[in-house]
Amino acid sequence: MSSPRRNARGSTAARVSPRRRPSQERSRAMVERILDAGRQVLAEYGYEGASTSRIATTAGISPGSLYQYFPHKDAIVSAVLERYSDTLVSSVTTRMSGHFEQPAPVIVRATLAALLEGLDVEPPLLRAAVEHGPRLDDGRALRAFEQRIGELVRAYLTTQRGGLRPDAPLDTAVWMLVRTVEHLTVRYLLDRPLIPREQFLEELTRLALNYLRPAP
Amino acid sequence: MSSPRRNARGSTAARVSPRRRPSQERSRAMVERILDAGRQVLAEYGYEGASTSRIATTAGISPGSLYQYFPHKDAIVSAVLERYSDTLVSSVTTRMSGHFEQPAPVIVRATLAALLEGLDVEPPLLRAAVEHGPRLDDGRALRAFEQRIGELVRAYLTTQRGGLRPDAPLDTAVWMLVRTVEHLTVRYLLDRPLIPREQFLEELTRLALNYLRPAP
Numbered sequence: 001m002s003s004p005r006r007n008a009r010g011s012t013a014a015r016v017s018p019r020r021r022p023s024q025e026r027s028r029a030m031v032e033r034i035l036d037a038g039r040q041v042l043a044e045y046g047y048e049g050a051s052t053s054r055i056a057t058t059a060g061i062s063p064g065s066l067y068q069y070f071p072h073k074d075a076i077v078s079a080v081l082e083r084y085s086d087t088l089v090s091s092v093t094t095r096m097s098g099h100f101e102q103p104a105p106v107i108v109r110a111t112l113a114a115l116l117e118g119l120d121v122e123p124p125l126l127r128a129a130v131e132h133g134p135r136l137d138d139g140r141a142l143r144a145f146e147q148r149i150g151e152l153v154r155a156y157l158t159t160q161r162g163g164l165r166p167d168a169p170l171d172t173a174v175w176m177l178v179r180t181v182e183h184l185t186v187r188y189l190l191d192r193p194l195i196p197r198e199q200f201l202e203e204l205t206r207l208a209l210n211y212l213r214p215a216p
Numbered sequence: 217m218s219s220p221r222r223n224a225r226g227s228t229a230a231r232v233s234p235r236r237r238p239s240q241e242r243s244r245a246m247v248e249r250i251l252d253a254g255r256q257v258l259a260e261y262g263y264e265g266a267s268t269s270r271i272a273t274t275a276g277i278s279p280g281s282l283y284q285y286f287p288h289k290d291a292i293v294s295a296v297l298e299r300y301s302d303t304l305v306s307s308v309t310t311r312m313s314g315h316f317e318q319p320a321p322v323i324v325r326a327t328l329a330a331l332l333e334g335l336d337v338e339p340p341l342l343r344a345a346v347e348h349g350p351r352l353d354d355g356r357a358l359r360a361f362e363q364r365i366g367e368l369v370r371a372y373l374t375t376q377r378g379g380l381r382p383d384a385p386l387d388t389a390v391w392m393l394v395r396t397v398e399h400l401t402v403r404y405l406l407d408r409p410l411i412p413r414e415q416f417l418e419e420l421t422r423l424a425l426n427y428l429r430p431a432p
Contacts, residue, residue: 134347172411172419176400180423183399184392195388203388207396210426 031069033059035083038076043122047132050077078136081129085145091118096152100159107156109205112181116201120189130186150178157212165214177208247285249275251299254292259338263348266293294352297345301361307334312368316375323372325421328397332417336405346402366394373428381430393424 037059041050052073056066070076095114099107119126133141154174157164181204187193188200195203253275257266268289272282286292311330315323335342349357370390373380397420403409404416411419 131350169411169415169419172415175409175411176419176423179400179403180396184395187395193391195385195391199385199388203385203392207392207423207427210429211423213426213429213432216429216432 027069030061030065031079033061034066034069034076035080038080039084039122039125042077042080042128043125046124047077047128050128052076074132074136077128077132078141080125081133081136082141084125084129085141088115088118089145089148091115092149093152096156100156104160104163104209105205108208109201112185112204112208113201115181116185116189116197119185123189126186127190130190146178146182149182150174153177163214164212168212173212177211181208243285246277246281247295249277250282250285250292251296254296255300255338255341258293258296258344259341262340263293263344266344268292290348290352293344293348294357296341297349297352298357300341300345301357304331304334305361305364307331308365309368312372316372320376320379320425321421324424325417328401328420328424329417331397332401332405332413335401339405342402343406346406362394362398365398366390369393379430380428384428389428393427397424 034055037055038050041055041058045054050073052066052070053063055073055076056063059066070079091114092111095111096107099110102110133139154170157170157174184204184207188195250271253271254266257271257274261270266289268282268286269279271289271292272279275282286295307330308327311327312323315326318326349355370386373386373390400420400423404411
């Protein structure tokens with residue numbers, strides 16, 4: 001299910017011994033603290049305003065301490081966005097898993113609503129993810145996100161196979177659906193078109209459901 | 217139908233007198249020559265490799281002459297991308313206009329094929345448009361493109377109104393369709409998933425058509 005996770009500190013994690021020493025626990029706690037501060041600063045000031053000194057101040061540590069864990073701002077931003085993506089995948093997974101027996105319009109709409117809510121918490125964070133994420137990691141985090149959501153969608157569609165149009169190529173359909181929903185949701189939240197939220201959710205649900213409906 | 221076009225040389229155009237003087241014709245020809253070279257260099261070397269000196273060499277002029285018309289590389293890239301967008305809108309418009317009476321699956325598929333072909337000519341140019349376009353002009357060219365394609369789709373759907381599900385909110389449907397088709401086409405061409413081209417076109421056509429099909 002999950003693709004290999006990149007680590008915020010590059011190859012360091014690979015050398016961590018399975019037995020925890022107090023210094024490792026302190027390191028982990030410090031990384032968490034810096035990432036929490038990084039997320040907070042990104043959400044408040046956006047990418048441009050997220051300086052390492054501001055992040056260090058918010059974390060209540062010195063810039064020197066920060067640089068012991070992250071070489072530069074983009075390393076923090078990249079790690080914050082990776083955690084953001086993990087949280088989103090978790091919330092969507094939680095919403096779908098174990099509810100596959102619900103009627104399709106119910107589970108699809110609830111899942112799309114969970115995605116929309118998850119993405120809508122901090123618009124500057126979403127903007128940073130869209131505008132800088134691909135540059136920072138060459139699109140790896142986005143591809144991992146799409147891969148994990150895609151596996152979930154594939155599992156769901158497999159249980160629904162009997163109700164779908166029989167000629168639908170499943171892998172292609174998953175590829176199309178994941179990117180369509182992701183892109184429209186992001187554009188809706190960032191561009192703020194004059195479309196009521198409930199109507200957007202309703203139409204997105206229709207778009208996704210009708211695509212695989214059997215021909216009349 | 218058309219939104220106001222930005223001019224490659226900023227406010228200069230506003231000061232151009234309606235009566236052509238020979239020097240103005242020479243200027244126009246020079247701008248065209250630089251933009252042709254800019255497109256060629258972008259298509260061959262991508263954004264990173266498109267330097268003003270390379271563009272000047274390709275245009276057969278001195279860097280000094282180039283700077284008389286464009287202050288920096290990004291001004292050329294921006295103007296090249298604007299012309300690229302205009303060409304795309306023209307090819308899609310030509311494909312749809314005057315063929316509204318064809319069966320929906322025929323005209324929709326042919327239009328999507330025209331878009332896919334138009335975008336597939338020079339992948340580095342497409343990549344530059346996607347990765348740098350929004351930054352260069354704050355998304356104006358993209359919004360203008362979507363606006364013009366959206367008006368065309370709206371006109372088409374209006375003629376098809378009787379065959380669509382009656383509860384569909386037309387403006388919202390146009391907003392969703394334009395962005396879905398644009399994004400999936402771009403992702404297909406840049407990410408090169410293992411989906412045969414004909415199957416991609418077939419599924420994209422289904423996605424677009426089924427969305428507004430009346431409920432069974």
